[in-house]
Amino acid sequence: MKHRKLVILGTGGTIAGKADHAADNIGYTAAKVGIDQLLAAIPALTGSGLFISEQVSQVDSKDMSFDVWAQLAARVRHFLADDDVQGIVITHGTDTLEETAYFLQSVCQPAKPVVLTCAMRPATALAPDGPQNVMDAVAVARHPEACGVVAVCAGTVHSALDVQKVHPYKLDAFSSGDAGPVGYVEEGRLRLLRNWPFPQTGIACAAIEKVATWPRVEIVMNYAGASALMVQALVDQGVRGLVVAGTGNGTIHEDLQAGLLRAQASGVRIVRSTRCLEGRILPLSGNAIADSQGLSPVKARIALMLDLVAQDATSSAVGQA
Numbered sequence: 001m002k003h004r005k006l007v008i009l010g011t012g013g014t015i016a017g018k019a020d021h022a023a024d025n026i027g028y029t030a031a032k033v034g035i036d037q038l039l040a041a042i043p044a045l046t047g048s049g050l051f052i053s054e055q056v057s058q059v060d061s062k063d064m065s066f067d068v069w070a071q072l073a074a075r076v077r078h079f080l081a082d083d084d085v086q087g088i089v090i091t092h093g094t095d096t097l098e099e100t101a102y103f104l105q106s107v108c109q110p111a112k113p114v115v116l117t118c119a120m121r122p123a124t125a126l127a128p129d130g131p132q133n134v135m136d137a138v139a140v141a142r143h144p145e146a147c148g149v150v151a152v153c154a155g156t157v158h159s160a161l162d163v164q165k166v167h168p169y170k171l172d173a174f175s176s177g178d179a180g181p182v183g184y185v186e187e188g189r190l191r192l193l194r195n196w197p198f199p200q201t202g203i204a205c206a207a208i209e210k211v212a213t214w215p216r217v218e219i220v221m222n223y224a225g226a227s228a229l230m231v232q233a234l235v236d237q238g239v240r241g242l243v244v245a246g247t248g249n250g251t252i253h254e255d256l257q258a259g260l261l262r263a264q265a266s267g268v269r270i271v272r273s274t275r276c277l278e279g280r281i282l283p284l285s286g287n288a289i290a291d292s293q294g295l296s297p298v299k300a301r302i303a304l305m306l307d308l309v310a311q312d313a314t315s316s317a318v319g320q321a
């Protein structure tokens with residue numbers, strides 16, 4: 001079978017990190033090594049003429065911004081439209097990888113594979129994990145049935161919907177929670193454990209490219225002694241949406257809940273999620289605050305932002321009619 005091209009987009013992260021000493025796995029600076037240099041260190045990939053590489057950004061993903069997301073979505077859309085491109089691999093920092101994965105899945109809903117990969121050790125480490133992760137990501141992107149946005153780390157494939165960083169140091173830093181991984185990559189072969197996750201519906205990528213100002217949506221957390229103070233401060237700053245990372249089944253301290261209900265009555269969109277790492281909120285009838293439909297707080301925030309963007313686009317279209 002003729003191999004079509006794979007696109008490898010670099011965005012930064014530890015995978016592109018540099019430390020002063022090879023033995024230093026934590027005192028490095030992320031996002032220093034260019035994508036071409038990273039790929040040159042993986043001889044098995046170079047020289048085939050089957051890869052197109054591009055540096056989209058060079059950031060430590062803790063500093064990820066809406067501008068980088070919009071730029072990345074535009075490049076993904078551009079390459080996916082090319083019939084000669086089989087799929088896309090994106091190198092990314094681990095810290096906000098799950099957010100970028102969910103964002104790209106929501107706005108691109110790709111029929112081809114878009115595989116995010118990363119590393120927990122910098123490129124200069126004695127035994128960097130980045131090259132193997134890239135090789136595994138390429139194996140997934142080459143799989144004939146692969147589709148949608150997935151993340152690959154430490155030989156495990158996670159869906160954009162379920163993936164979460166759960167460890168600050170281990171090489172196998174991600175989990176899909178109780179949904180379980182999509183599969184494993186073993187010696188360049190993908191062992192699929194479940195169906196490819198269905199792309200969800202979301203806002204069209206083209207609409208994202210037109211967003212001038214992103215609606216401000218923040219996250220507040222429930223905890224012992226939580227109050228409405230933070231909610232009021234955010235409402236005073238003009239926040240348009242709030243996601244509450246509730247306790248357990250999305251429960252909220254009565255004082256915080258009173259503040260959230262006041263904010264909701266004044267037009268701020270509120271969504272209830274859980275700070276639990278596994279499982280999802282089970283809806284209770286009569287709850288005045290909508291639940292996140294199984295999304296973690298950070299992903300519920302992106303969903304709410306995209307919903308507000310779609311709502312703004314509809315009202316401006318109605319205004320112009």
Ligand code: SIN
Nearest residue numbers: 013014061093094095
């Ligand atoms: C980052 O997220 O860019 C730095 C941390 C990492 O990639 O592990």
